[in-house]
Amino acid sequence: MRITRVVLFVVLLTLALPVVAQEGPAPLPGEPVVMDLGAPRGIAFDADGNLPVADAGTGGEVEVTMAGPEGEAPAHIGLSGRIVSVAPDGTVSDRIAGFPSYAMATETMGVYRAIPQGDSLWVIYSGSGAATTGAFWMDSVVEYDAATPPSRRSSTSTTSRPPTIPTVMVMTPTLPTSRGRPTARC
Template structure:
């Protein structure tokens, strides 16, 4: 993901600050969040939400990609029980704020024993930036640290001039292999304790991969933001076990997350659309994606980001995920049975 892309996000942030989000949408199941991103359910039906946070009280000079900002322990993982009870599952994770956008924990995988957390880009003094960490659920102790930035620095798998890491998503295969999307490196990695990080597939044309999920048959889907977030430039690739493209779904815009439901249906989040004045408020959507194109499932969303299937077969989506005031993030239920 290039510096030009980050500069575009800063312009987008400036535009968004001129717009105050409207009142909470229908079917909100939790609100008051700070930059909610990816989500996951555990076997007991608890919903976990990654909150990237709002930085902190320490000012930092930043780097070429991020500029100046503040850091602090405001990123966290929030848990919502099936009865609606809300609690903090993991507190005080490092967060960087460059203004209206928080950077911190962005996605996760929950197993019976572990929480795998993706912490996206940050400044050099920010602990665990550009990494995936494993926490023991019983003790909260870190049991694995996967340094995506170090691998990018040593190997630069997409072959571009930039050394840039920004992990954004993770998926766990049945055999225990982790699949990790590094958006900045334009690379999908695998990781096992035995083999460490391995390049599964890398893209040299900067398509900006953002998300990964498994189909019921074990094949993979990868979502792309699209270079420069250009309208229609986003896509989803369906990959076989060797990383070869089985099929491609194009003409999407700003895909930030995807989910393949238990029945094999493919859904995607489009973070925004563009109007005459640029990125339009409340223009994000969740769409069902097939060979015939994208069918809207929920429109009018303000900066949505994460998507997950509920235990009942519906969907949840995080909204007001970036470029809005602190505490305005939320998670909405999308009942598929009402379609």
């Protein structure tokens, strides 16, 4: 009986040593291209080889309570969503910044995809279906002029940056309208 215990102990120790000796998981293959993203959602190359990355963001400083299928939950909202552009030479820059971002415990909602098509950059904004007084939008597709460099866009134009977060939220569906000018039905 004592020999059986010793043999069993030696076998278990032999099996456990490789697990204990490991330093951690092996690194993933490849090399990171863009770091410091909040919640990246989608990528697509444009005709010039630039890589727009939709980043839903990390929410913000404002805490609100949002209704969901399992009841109410806290969320942080802010303007941390953005479209990041990676040039063929690896240069990373914000193409469009300041999209609304909703960060909850289980998910982050905001910019979902940025799809380049000709002279347009189509941005899909996904959320919980909430809309507002018309100052910003959820669950919509917006077309931006992709040919105009971000530095030449007017800071007051809706095509240069998304609208800001309003102080009053109305739970109604959003209706996108013409180029870069979404509206909400209130």
